[in-house]
Amino acid sequence: xxxxxxxxxxxxxxxxxxxxxxxxxxxxxxxxxxxxxxxxxxxxxxxxxxxxxxxxxxxxxxxxxxxxxxxxxxxxxxxxxxxxxxxxxxxxxxxxxxxxxxxxxxxxxxxxxxxxxxxxxxxxxxxxxxxxxxxxxxxxxxxxxxxxxxxxxxxxxxxxxxxxxxxxxxxxxxxxxxxxxxxxxxxxxxxxxxxxxxxxxxxxxxxxxxxxxxxxxxxxxxxxxxxxxxxxxxxxxxx
Amino acid sequence: xxxxxxxxxxxxxxxxxxxxxxxxxxxxxxxxxxxxxxxxxxxxxxxxxxxxxxxxxxxxxxxxxxxxxxxxxxxxxxxxxxxxxxxxxxxxxxxxxxxxxxxxxxxxxxxxxxxxxxxxxxxxxxxxxxxxxxxxxxxxxxxxxxxxxxxxxxxxxxxxxxxxxxxxxxxxxxxxxxxxxxxxxxxxxxxxxxxxxxxxxxxxxxxxxxxxxxxxxxxxxxxxxxxxxxxxxxxxxxxxxxxxxxx
Ligand SMILES: Nc1ncnc2c1ncn2[C@@H]1O[C@H](COP(=O)(O)OP(=O)(O)OP(=O)(O)O)[C@@H](O)[C@H]1O
Ligand SMILES: [Mg+2]
Numbered sequence: 001x002x003x004x005x006x007x008x009x010x011x012x013x014x015x016x017x018x019x020x021x022x023x024x025x026x027x028x029x030x031x032x033x034x035x036x037x038x039x040x041x042x043x044x045x046x047x048x049x050x051x052x053x054x055x056x057x058x059x060x061x062x063x064x065x066x067x068x069x070x071x072x073x074x075x076x077x078x079x080x081x082x083x084x085x086x087x088x089x090x091x092x093x094x095x096x097x098x099x100x101x102x103x104x105x106x107x108x109x110x111x112x113x114x115x116x117x118x119x120x121x122x123x124x125x126x127x128x129x130x131x132x133x134x135x136x137x138x139x140x141x142x143x144x145x146x147x148x149x150x151x152x153x154x155x156x157x158x159x160x161x162x163x164x165x166x167x168x169x170x171x172x173x174x175x176x177x178x179x180x181x182x183x184x185x186x187x188x189x190x191x192x193x194x195x196x197x198x199x200x201x202x203x204x205x206x207x208x209x210x211x212x213x214x215x216x217x218x219x220x221x222x223x224x225x226x227x228x229x230x231x232x233x234x235x236x237x238x239x
Numbered sequence: 240x241x242x243x244x245x246x247x248x249x250x251x252x253x254x255x256x257x258x259x260x261x262x263x264x265x266x267x268x269x270x271x272x273x274x275x276x277x278x279x280x281x282x283x284x285x286x287x288x289x290x291x292x293x294x295x296x297x298x299x300x301x302x303x304x305x306x307x308x309x310x311x312x313x314x315x316x317x318x319x320x321x322x323x324x325x326x327x328x329x330x331x332x333x334x335x336x337x338x339x340x341x342x343x344x345x346x347x348x349x350x351x352x353x354x355x356x357x358x359x360x361x362x363x364x365x366x367x368x369x370x371x372x373x374x375x376x377x378x379x380x381x382x383x384x385x386x387x388x389x390x391x392x393x394x395x396x397x398x399x400x401x402x403x404x405x406x407x408x409x410x411x412x413x414x415x416x417x418x419x420x421x422x423x424x425x426x427x428x429x430x431x432x433x434x435x436x437x438x439x440x441x442x443x444x445x446x447x448x449x450x451x452x453x454x455x456x457x458x459x460x461x462x463x464x465x466x467x468x469x470x471x472x473x474x475x476x477x478x479x480x481x482x483x484x485x486x
Contacts, residue, residue, distance in 0.1 A: 050327055051327075052323060052326060052327065072331075072332075076329045076330075076331055077329065079327060079328060079329040080329045082327070083327070084327055086320065086323060086324060086327075088320070089320075089324055090319050090320035090321045090323070090324060091321060091324060092247070092251060092316075092321055093319075093321075094250075094251045094254040094255055095247060095250070095251060099247060099250070102243070103243060103244070103247050104328065106240050106243040106244070106330075107240070107325070107328040107329065107330040108328060108329065109240075109329075150328075
């Protein structure tokens, strides 16, 4: 089933033409990595998919519906099926972790049991801490836990593992792949860690000069003679 | 949903020391402190200290709450990215706004009763039901006007630091030119000129009159009401414009 379809998407900030015609597609259950250098437009692209940013031209279809034509009501409806970890995600700084979970549970009208989430994500020692006071890694874990509250059909993650130590990184990926296997949800993420792409992503989109220079399966890219995705990235993207 | 949001909105207010200081602490303390100094003086309209300054300090609390916890809070959420994360959820903007407005009304009403209570104990302020109801209704109208004005002003800010500096400065300006410290006609000329352009000063004048049953339709009360209404209309215009541009 098709979850996202993007045709000839264009987006500029003033004179800065960041996206110059992106074509993209995501099916149910796929894990797709978006890569490209700093400032390539990855976050911009993801935020358009999250319904947060307007775009100049082209089509973006989420669950078969063109975003530009939707009313506020319809957008709010579509947001029930999307969740995301932003770069970086911020929450009310004077609420504690458990309070944030409860509040966002209400936003999503979610049936998920908060205590289960706290156990699953090993948040017990942090439940009474203010979000602001958590370390960067735990902020990411809490953001992900909150993203999972809605049991989304599509999960968008903007550099979820940046700044995490190896254990935290593994833990985060465990949650992501488990979600993907268990619910068949689609995951679209960005990362600067090419090993992660190789290990976990079914497909890769390389954003370069505002277009998707490459959008194919990880397998296919490796079969064309690159030793690794890192190798592929280094040979395709100049500084 | 609204109940949950409101519960946490109130909780967050009590955890923000900065809001508490400017709303629930400074005004009552100043009210008591000034009472110690000028408690025996008589003021315009043959009113006692408590008759003049009780409504004034209720208004000052209202101003503090609406500008800090309502207006500045919005800038903070917008600029730190909290708003972005919430925009991602299916919760409607209206729910959030309504919760914020109810929160302001609850806290300002709390301020109302707090000052009134202090006044009853410290200055033998008496409770007259009819007057109380009219005064409370006027207070609600001013509350609404301030909510609209502060929304408009803070919608123009794109940086939190700018908004913070502005908030602290404007609090001082309003405190001195709104008639919350010394009576305005005892102040230098330039302060009097600023006061004329300060909607909170006009609210203060009207509120003192209503509070004491001295309100009458005359030139000065019409001018004050007109100026406040003008500010509200201008603010609605600004809000409309900003909403259009943001889209
Ligand atoms: N709100 C904005 N207003 C103006 N320009 C912006 C805005 N957001 C991003 N840009 C610009 O758009 C370009 C793409 O930014 P974006 O954040 O999408 O890149 P990115 O690929 O996510 O980079 P990184 O890997 O560093 O996260 C950059 O040149 C950036 O300066
Ligand atoms: Mg980015």
